[in-house]
Amino acid sequence: MGMSFAYGPPKPEADMVKLIHHAVAAGVTLLDTSDFYGPHTNELLLGKALQADGVREKVQLATKFGVSFGDGQTEVHALRQ
Numbered sequence: 435m436g437m438s439f440a441y442g443p444p445k446p447e448a449d450m451v452k453l454i455h456h457a458v459a460a461g462v463t464l465l466d467t468s469d470f471y472g473p474h475t476n477e478l479l480l481g482k483a484l485q486a487d488g489v490r491e492k493v494q495l496a497t498k499f500g501v502s503f504g505d506g507q508t509e510v511h512a513l514r515q
Contacts, residue, residue: 438475447479454483458492468498 437453438444454465467476477497484490502509 437479444475447482450479451483454480455486455489458489463493464496465493466496466498 437450465480467480480495484493
């Protein structure tokens with residue numbers, strides 16, 4: 435779910451929220467994201483989209499961890515709540 439990273443510049447947030455709502459209305463039931471896309475940018479976007487009435491109850495969420503590489507170091511980042 436690279437809605438804010440990797441496929442060109444990020445699109446307007448309101449458009450992405452509408453797209454998520456359209457996908458759910460069309461029957462999508464799994465939303466999969468990762469800390470790698472942002473970091474946390476997609477998770478925040480999903481949070482906003484899922485606040486609409488009844489949307490959260492229709493989907494399952496999956497999130498993975500992100501890995502960053504720099505200065506000879508590897509870091510693993512996991513979303514914590």
